[in-house]
Amino acid sequence: MERQVRVRFAPSPTGALHIGGVRTALYNYLFARQHDGVMLLRIEDTDSTRFVPGAEEYILESLDWLGIEIDEGLRAKKSKVESQKSKADIEIEAVGSHGPYRQSERREIYHLYVKQLLDSGHAYIAFDTPEELEAKRAEIPNFQYDARTRMMMRNSLTMPAEEVQALMDKGEKYVVRFLVEPNEDVHVHDLIRGEVVINSNILDDKVLYKSADDLPTYHLANIVDDHLMEISHVIRGEEWLPSAPLHVLLYRAFGWQDTMPQFAHLPLLLKPDGNGKLSKRDGDRLGFPVFPLEFHNQKDGTVSSGYRESGYLPEAVINFLGLLGWHGTGDKEIYSMQELIEEFSLDRVSKSGAKFDYEKGKWFNHQYLQLRTNEELAQMFRPLLAAQGIENPDMQMVAKVIGLTKDRVNFVPELWEQTNFFFLAPTEYDEKSLKKRWKEDSPRHMTEMLTLLEPISEEDWHRSYETRDDNGNTVIRWHLDDIIMPWIAAQEYGVGIVMNAFRICLVGAARGPHIWNITDVLGKEETLHRVRKALEVLG
RNA sequence: GGUGCUAUCGUCUAGCGGUUAGGACAAAAGAUUCUCAAUCUUUAAACCGGGGUUCGAUUCCCCGUAGCACUACCA
Numbered sequence: 001m002e003r004q005v006r007v008r009f010a011p012s013p014t015g016a017l018h019i020g021g022v023r024t025a026l027y028n029y030l031f032a033r034q035h036d037g038v039m040l041l042r043i044e045d046t047d048s049t050r051f052v053p054g055a056e057e058y059i060l061e062s063l064d065w066l067g068i069e070i071d072e073g074l075r076a077k078k079s080k081v082e083s084q085k086s087k088a089d090i091e092i093e094a095v096g097s098h099g100p101y102r103q104s105e106r107r108e109i110y111h112l113y114v115k116q117l118l119d120s121g122h123a124y125i126a127f128d129t130p131e132e133l134e135a136k137r138a139e140i141p142n143f144q145y146d147a148r149t150r151m152m153m154r155n156s157l158t159m160p161a162e163e164v165q166a167l168m169d170k171g172e173k174y175v176v177r178f179l180v181e182p183n184e185d186v187h188v189h190d191l192i193r194g195e196v197v198i199n200s201n202i203l204d205d206k207v208l209y210k211s212a213d214d215l216p217t218y219h220l221a222n223i224v225d226d227h228l229m230e231i232s233h234v235i236r237g238e239e240w241l242p243s244a245p246l247h248v249l250l251y252r253a254f255g256w257q258d259t260m261p262q263f264a265h266l267p268l269l270l271k272p273d274g275n276g277k278l279s280k281r282d283g284d285r286l287g288f289p290v291f292p293l294e295f296h297n298q299k300d301g302t303v304s305s306g307y308r309e310s311g312y313l314p315e316a317v318i319n320f321l322g323l324l325g326w327h328g329t330g331d332k333e334i335y336s337m338q339e340l341i342e343e344f345s346l347d348r349v350s351k352s353g354a355k356f357d358y359e360k361g362k363w364f365n366h367q368y369l370q371l372r373t374n375e376e377l378a379q380m381f382r383p384l385l386a387a388q389g390i391e392n393p394d395m396q397m398v399a400k401v402i403g404l405t406k407d408r409v410n411f412v413p414e415l416w417e418q419t420n421f422f423f424l425a426p427t428e429y430d431e432k433s434l435k436k437r438w439k440e441d442s443p444r445h446m447t448e449m450l451t452l453l454e455p456i457s458e459e460d461w462h463r464s465y466e467t468r469d470d471n472g473n474t475v476i477r478w479h480l481d482d483i484i485m486p487w488i489a490a491q492e493y494g495v496g497i498v499m500n501a502f503r504i505c506l507v508g509a510a511r512g513p514h515i516w517n518i519t520d521v522l523g524k525e526e527t528l529h530r531v532r533k534a535l536e537v538l539g
Numbered sequence: 540g541g542u543g544c545u546a547u548c549g550u551c552u553a554g555c556g557g558u559u560a561g562g563a564c565a566a567a568a569g570a571u572u573c574u575c576a577a578u579c580u581u582u583a584a585a586c587c588g589g590g591g592u593u594c595g596a597u598u599c600c601c602c603g604u605a606g607c608a609c610u611a612c613c614a
Contacts, residue, residue, distance in 0.1 A: 012614050047613055130612065142540065144610080175612050193544070202542050202610080210612045218614050242543060242609040265544085268607070272550080275606070323563095327552055331562040350552075352545045353607060360551065360564045408576045418576085437574075499573030511575035 003232045003259075005037025008073070009063075010222070012044045013055035016295035016304055017062050019356075020237065020269040020278060023321045027266060028235045029068045030322070030344040037232070041073035042225060043102045046215045052299045061090045062292035066314045067337055072096035098229040103221045110216045113224050113254070114176050114209045122253035123208060126155035127167055127174050144204045147182035176209040178219075178250065186245035191233075191264040191346045198245040206246055219243065223250045226261055234261045235346070238353075239277075241265045264346050267325050268353040278356050280304065288358045292317065311411030313372070316365040324354045334367060366410045374399040380412045388416060390423050397422075401521060404513040418512075422521055425530050426508025429538065433510035437500035443539055445498050446505060446531055448491075452483055453528060461524045464516070478516040505534035 009025040011017060017025075032039040041060070045051055056074070063069075064076040077091040094101055117123035126145075128136075132154070137143045150157060155177070156164045168174065184200040208220035216224070226234060244263055251260040269278045272286060283290035283305065293306035307317050315336065322340045323333065326349050335343070369377070378399040385393055405418040429438075456479075463479040488498050499515055506518055506527060519527045 010614095014614075044614065050613065126612095128612095133612085142610095144541095173612090177612095190544095196543070198543065204610080207612050212612070217612070222614090237608095238544070239608055239614090245543095267545080270607075277607075324551070329553085331553075333551095333563055350545095354552090355550060357550050357564065363564055405576090407578080433574080494573095496573050501573095503574060507574085509575080510573090513574095513576090515573065 005032060005035035006040060006230050006232045007032045007037060007235055008040040008042050008226070008229065008231050010042045010044045011059050012047070013052060013059065014047070014050040015052050015055055015297060016291040017059045018280065019290045019292065019321070022062065022066065022292055023269065023324060024235065024237055024266060025063060025068050026318065026321055030341050031233065031235060031346065033341040034344055038071045039069065040096070040229060041070045041075060041101065042229070043074060044218065044221065045102055045104045046217060046221050048213045048215065052297060054298050057090050057092065058293065058295055060092060064090070065308055066292060066318055072098065073101040103225065104215065106225070107214055109228070110209065110221060110224060114216065114220065117178070117208070117253060118176065120253070121179070123176050123178050124156045125164060125174050126153060126177050127172055128154050145177065146180060146204045150205055173212050175207045175211065177205040178208050180205055180249065186248055188244045188248055188263060191262055192349050193265060193351060196241065196244070200245070200249070203246055219246060219250065223247055223254070227254070227256050227259065231261045233264060235264045235266065238265045238268050267350055269324065270353045270355045272356050272358055286358070311413045312365050313368045316368040320361045320364040325350050362410045369406060369409065374403040374406070377402045377406060377412060381415050384413055384416055385423070393423070397521060404517050421507045421512065425533065428508065429504055430509035433504055437504055437510050438538060439497060439501070441497070442501035443535055445493060445501055446535055449484070449498070449502065450528060450531055452487055456483065456524065458524060462520050480516050480519060505531045
C-alpha cells in the first residue's frame, strides 16, 4: 500500500530563515505537490534560550512571499493583498488535526514518550551537570557518553532507584539519555545517497529530554512528531545525515520501524569563495543577501538584507534555488514553480555541495524581470521614485521609460540610475563624457540645432514610422531623424559629434537609450530647455 | 582526532561503459550603434591521483588525496 505523501518543513525560530533552509522548504514543497501530498510546517522551538522573537512570523512570511504554500501546521493567514509595507505584521493560523504544531506546546505529549522509553529500558536518567561533563571531557580524551563510559557517571544505571527518586523529588536537574546498544551496524536508506551504514559505537547516549526547561531535544521531539504527524518522507539538509542512524534507532525503540519515514539528505549550500557552508556572515562580507526578506533581529539588533528588498522577484529566487542542487534531464534552465513541481525528482538531486553562485542569481532575476509588464514594474518602481523625491509621477510615462531601459537592469532598484535623467534635468555633466564628446564646435552645433528644433510642431516632435533599413529589416524612424540627419549631412558635421553633444545636453552623460526615445519622453519644451541650459553652463 | 558524505570547465551542472565530454552563469573577441547597455555570433575553459574489472572507463570497485558535514542539556 502506498502511504499518502506527507512532508514537513520544520525550522527553528532562532533567527531569519537562511537561504539554504528556503531551498529545503522548496524541495519539500515540490515533492509534496508532485505527489498530491501534504506540506506541513512545524516549529521546532525546543531550545528556549535561542528563541528570537519575530522569527516565526518571518519564516512564514518568507514562504508566503515565495509562493511555497503550507497545507497543514502553521502558516501565514491568507488575506493580505500583495502589500510590501506591512511586513513583520502577518497573522499566523494553525490548520490540521495533528497539532499543536509548535513543539513548545507539545510538552505533555513528549512526557508520555519519554516515559515509554524509560519504562522499556531504552533510556535512563542522568544527573551529571554540564560542569561535571566538561570536567570529564577535559580529563578523558575524546570522551563520549556511551556504553564505555555510562557506568562511571551519575545516572539511574549506576545509582540505586531510591537515590534517583530522592534526587528527583529534591528537584535536582536531570536529563533523560537514550541508551545506545554498542557495536551494531545501523543501516539508513537515503533516497539520494543510497545505503549509509554507521556503527552504533560512534553514537553517544544522546540527551532526549532536559528537566531544566521541561523540553525535549531535537532528536526526541523530531521523531515523536514525525511519527504522530504521519510524515512519510523526511527531506532535510545533509548536516543531519550523521544523526540519521540515531533516529532510526529511536524509531525502533518506539516500535515504529514499520512506519518510519523515508530519508533524503540534501547537499549543502557552500560559500561562493573559499571553504565551508554558506553562513549568515557571508552575505554581508560578499555583498549579497542570504535571507529571503530583510530581517530585523529584535534580540541582537542586527539587520540582515533580504532578496525581496534587494529587488528580487520571488519566481527568480525559486528558479535559482530550484536549480542549486537539482537539475532536470535537458538543458532547460528557466523553470516556473509549476514546471519544477512537474519535473522535480529526488533522484536527480545532486550529492555534492553547491557553491552559492550569486552571479547566476542575478541573471535569473534579469530573465524574470523582462517577463514582467512595464506597468507591473512601474508599480514596483514607484516607491523608489518617491524615495528620490518624485511624488505622483505620470505612471504611463514611468511604464514607457521602463520599457526603454528594463533590458539593461537585473533589479528594479537599478532602474533609477538608468532612468533618473527622465525625471530630473542634469545639474552637472559627466566629466569623462564631456572630455570625449563635447568638442569646441559643440556649442555652435547645439545652437544651430535649436533653431532647427524650435519650429517643429508638437505632433511632429513625437511622430515615428516604420521603414526598412538597407538589409530590409523593419526599423522605427523618427520624424526628428528626417530633420536632423539631412542637416548634419549637408553641413558635413559628423553624426557622432552632434548627437553625442546633444545627448550630453539631455542626459548629462554619454549613456542612455536611443536619443529620439529620450526626446519623445521629455517632450519638446523640456528638451529645448535642457539644451539651452547646457549651452549656458558649458558655453 | 574519530565517523560519515562527496569529487566533470572559475561556478551551477548534463553524462548513467564506446560522445568531437553538452548546456548555462561569469570571462574574452567580434557584429551592431549617436552613447552606455542590451542583443546576436564566436572563442577559451573540466573528467583529482593511483590501482583494478573490462575488448574498452569520466562512468563500476578499491586505495590515496582533497573538500564538506557531524562529533552539545543547538537545531
